[in-house]
Amino acid sequence: MKKLLYIIGCLSLLMASCDKVDEYIVYAGATAEWTPGSGVANKVQRALLEKYTGPHCTNCPPADEVIHGLMDTYGDKLVAVSIVDSSNFGLPYANQPDLRTQEGNLWSQYFGISRYPTVIVQRAKDGGNWVLNTSTDNVGNLVAGVVGENPRIAVGLTPESGNKVKVDLEFVEKINDPITLTLLVIEDSIKAKQASPTGSIENYENNHILRTVITDIWGADVECTGVQGEKLTATFTYKPSVEWKLENCKVVGFVSDKVSREVYNCAQCAIQ
Amino acid sequence: MKQMGLNKISLLVVALAFAGGVSAQGIMGGHVTGNIQIDGQVSKADSVIGSKDVPEHLLSNARADILYTNGDFSAGLRFEAYQNPMLGFDPQYKGQGLANYFLSYNGEKLSVTAGNYYEQFGSGMILRSYEDRYLGLDNALLGFNVNYRPLNGVTIKGVIGKQRMFWGYGDGLVRGVDGEVALNSVISSWADKKTHITLGAGLVSRYEDDETIMSDVDEYKLNLPLNVAAGAVRMDLSRGGWNIQAEYAHKSQDPNTLNNYVYKDGSAMMLNASYSQRGFSANVQAKRVDNMAFKSVRSQNGEMLYINYIPSITKQHTYAFLSMYPYATQTTGEMGVQGDVMWKLKKDTFLGGKYGTDLHLNCAVITGLDTSVVGGKGTYGYHTQPVGSGELYYGDLSLEVAKKLSSAVKATVTYGYQVFNPAVEGHHGALHHNNVVVGDVTWKINKKNVIRFEAEWLGSDSKYDPEVDDKRAGDWMMGLVEYNFGKHWFVSASDQYAYNDGRGNYYNLSVGYTKGASRLQLGYGKQREGIICIGGVCRQVPASNGLTFSLTTSF
DSSP, X not given: OHHHHHHHHHHHHHHTOOOOOSOSEEEOOOOOOOEEOOOOSSOOXXXXXXXXXXXXXXXXXHHHHHHHHHHHHHGGGEEEEEEEOSSGGGOOOTTSOOOBOHXXXXXXXXXXXXXXXXXXXXXXXXXXXXXOBSSSTTHHHHHHHHHTSOOSEEEEEXXXXXXXXEEEEEESSOOOSOEEEEEEEEEOOEEEEEOOTTSOEEEEEEOSEEEEESSOTTOEEOOOOOOTTOEEXXXXXXXXXXXXXXXXXXXXXXXXXXXXXXXXXXXXXXXX | OEEOOOOHHHHHHHHHHHHSOEETTEETTBEEEEEEEEEEEEEOOBTTTTBOOOTTXXXXXXXXXXXXXXXXXXXXXXXXXXXXXXXXXXXXXXXXXXXXXEEEEEOSSEEEEEEEEOOEETTTTSEEOOEETTTTEEOOEEEEEEEEOSSTXXXXXXXXXXXXXXXXXXXXXXXXXXXXXXXXXXXGGXXXXXXXXXXXXXXXXXXXXXXXXXXXXXXXXXXXXXXXXXXXXXXXXXXXXXXXXXXXXXXXXXXXXXXXXXXXXEEEEEEEEEEEETTEEEEXXXXXXXXXXXXXXTXXXXXXXXXXXXXXXXXXXXXXXXXXXXXXXXXXXXXXXXXXXXXXXXXXXXXXXXTOEXXXXXXXXXXXXXXXXXXXXXXXXXXXXXXXXXXXEEEEEEEEEEEEXXXXXXXXXXXXXXXXXXXXXXXXXXXXXXXXXXXXXXXXXXXXXXXXXXXXXEEESOOOOTTTOOTTOSEEEEEEEEEEETTTEEEEEEEEEEEESOOOEEEEEEEXXXXXXXXXXXXXXXXXXXXXXXXXXXXXXXXXXXXXXXXXXXX
């Protein structure tokens, strides 16, 4: 009977899980007005590669090597973002920078990240499920597949003074479904202690680490008709943090389907 | 919302179950039972009652439930077809297909169901998955349901799944566990006690992905709790003719469209005390509900995707005018009491007469809560006084006297007084005060011929207002004659007429034939726009003018 009560108690605690919210409202992210634009000069299809990582992720440095190799191969056509969530793998070592973000944590929960590293390319789905790559074996093929396609929408980012970034969109094909634009800030060259297959690495260089999401994490609505040839522009303002080294920061923007959340295209630019 | 799909494995197993040869015991040693219902409707425009032309001319709701049972195993499916949905049913039902399928094992100690299932914890205040075809409501869970009975008197239930929403499923994931212990069965020394006590407790949690819902403050959105939990404890105590049931439920922060996205916790309390003895029974119920609308999708309006059910404590009237203004449970906040007394006056007494007399007195009062608002969307919402009441929502007093006048004639007279607040249906306006009188006489001419007469009157202080367009307003009278003959047939004719301050004359003719488990009914006439409620859950019924038919059979 005691064993039974114990099981019931455990099940009850599991089922009783609820989230208590102290802050009822939070900043929704930057929004901007979309107006007719002049188009995107470089209509290129890029791949968005998101890697869920953390200081205690032993296999993350080898994954980084693969990703850096892909970046060498594809150059501007590959946009990488490294995300540290609040799992045990994301905990910072003592006196080391905390690379975790609330936005990364929400994405991690949403995509169901449970193994590290996990790589998602273009937020693609297969059979209704997210394609979560816990090995980098197939990542190169996925990236090649994306960048080999013709873009349905072209994305261009231009930094502007006053902590602003100008976004240009051009519909290469007609898109009927509602779309959103997500803007975020990444930072390169963050030195921190890192686990690896050969032991801990002091001052490991973390690149393209997610620092914040400028818009809402699921993006700002793009007010458009979606007809072929439509050109739109909007300027967003971000709030820099004193913890960032601005010279190492970039803004990443990607356009995704509002419902499925799969990514159409992306771009990045340095922070001015 | 995910589209509904039939699991291939379950399809295969069900197909195998039905593919065997038919033997004297049924199919493959098992038994097949089922029922079929086909309803149809033809309606045309009538400017007086507000009915509109139906482009399809014919509307139909149909369903077939098939259950195969073989020892401890059972499998079932339900095919539904709404081609197109009848008036008053949500157009999102349009279509046809397998709406429900399951495989089930029912052992001595363990029952497991995979597929669609219905389940309830306690009175349903934290979980009730059920369907009501007349309300067009089906919130079946798709997933797994486990019932474990480790000891006599101990039941543990577990559920996990997603809720049906028309032809798909809501995105919210529902998990729950419930335990119930009958102490007189578990404690051997209590086995012969006259007092019986059953205790129970349950917990339900809903997970739903994050989404962007803007608050009333510019540039700020709601910080949504992804997991919302509700728990309840309950007790059932009985001794002799006495019975007391009590249940308390609590829900964590659940900002949703029904509570205008406020963060106040929810709670509900239900108390039921009754006493019965031969010829007499009395029952008192009380409840208080505060912010207990619990759905598996936070943005969902309407009656679909409710995880829980708040029991109604108002009387479910059967006579037309007494049920013209039914009360819809206000899951966001209400409190009330109900008293119900049934008394059978003995025969051969002054009041009882030769055959005895049945008295039934019922009274219910429902009010809102005494609240003080602290903010709107994205705030705590409001505070409530624990015992204070708000505006009156509904009052109902009815006395029914039923008496057998002779061996062949039985008469029932009912008086009802109702106060109705249009706010419970989301409208503005003054309270309606209604007096209703019903006379009902049934004459059993012989074994094959029974005739019933019914006359009703409703006097109301409401007047028809074209802006509100409530077709129930005004004073009404009604007559009905129903004749059952030849064991199988019945015909009926009725008319409801708004003779003062109202609109409409609603006549109806119907004929039906019943044989065994099959019944066919045809009707022609006018249906008044209004609301039907079953157990406090309601559906809007639009006006219609035309033919209806219904065929039901079971096997």
